[in-house]
Amino acid sequence: MYLAEMFYSIQGEGMLAGVPSVFIRTSGCNLRCTWCDTPYTSWNPEGTETPLAEIVAFATRHPSRHTVVTGGEPMIAPEITELTRQLQAAGQHLTIETAGTVWADAACSLMSISPKLANSTPSERDGGRWAAMHERIRFQPGVLMRLMEHPYQLKFVVSRPEDLDEITSIVDQLHADRGRVLLMPEGTDQATLNERGAWTAELCKKTGFRFAPRIHVALYGNRRGT
Numbered sequence: 001m002y003l004a005e006m007f008y009s010i011q012g013e014g015m016l017a018g019v020p021s022v023f024i025r026t027s028g029c030n031l032r033c034t035w036c037d038t039p040y041t042s043w044n045p046e047g048t049e050t051p052l053a054e055i056v057a058f059a060t061r062h063p064s065r066h067t068v069v070t071g072g073e074p075m076i077a078p079e080i081t082e083l084t085r086q087l088q089a090a091g092q093h094l095t096i097e098t099a100g101t102v103w104a105d106a107a108c109s110l111m112s113i114s115p116k117l118a119n120s121t122p123s124e125r126d127g128g129r130w131a132a133m134h135e136r137i138r139f140q141p142g143v144l145m146r147l148m149e150h151p152y153q154l155k156f157v158v159s160r161p162e163d164l165d166e167i168t169s170i171v172d173q174l175h176a177d178r179g180r181v182l183l184m185p186e187g188t189d190q191a192t193l194n195e196r197g198a199w200t201a202e203l204c205k206k207t208g209f210r211f212a213p214r215i216h217v218a219l220y221g222n223r224r225g226t
């Protein structure tokens with residue numbers, strides 16, 4: 001499997017924020033978010049082919065039973081079905097972090113879906129070369145509804161208060177459980193997260209959606225392997 005990295009850290013985002021977890025990060029993505037915080041898996045993908053046995057051995061040698069398969073976009077990895085089955089058979093609580101544009105037959109305990117909003121479209125980056133493709137595939141309601149057949153969370157990255165209209169529209173269209181919807185401020189430095197977190201918290205109070213911090217940024221900064 002083509003991986004950018006494997007590491008042991010604290011889950012920083014979502015309903016399981018704070019849980020020590022092994023992270024398996026696949027490399028390669030079918031989207032090009034303008035603010036992507038892992039460009040080494042999307043804009044400039046890099047990694048190494050790693051045997052599944054090595055991945056499972058790494059995941060199971062830490063004290064936590066939680067493993068997060070993330071990316072990039074892990075659902076486009078050809079080995080996703082086999083890897084998730086092996087991790088689950090090894091007793092791991094498995095979270096898959098996906099943008100929700102591709103369905104694959106993957107085992108998991110929590111499908112962490114982060115549908116990408118209009119704020120992610122790279123209109124100016126790389127001369128707008130990726131904008132049309134990204135815009136065409138970033139929202140796939142049929143795929144999202146299938147993924148939501150798993151235990152799920154919907155985690156939206158917000159970068160401006162106006163994003164709320166689009167989020168509400170998507171949540172209504174998907175008939176999502178509002179208690180499973182999280183709003184997470186976009187940003188990779190604490191000052192930006194503090195500023196955006198302040199108004200994001202108010203949006204959560206207004207709507208009943210959960211507020212999602214980015215604990216790993218507070219703990220470690222925006223560094224690979226954390």
Ligand code: SF4
Nearest residue numbers: 029031033036042072
């Ligand atoms: S879906 Fe995730 S990995 Fe892919 S470009 Fe967007 S933020 Fe980056």
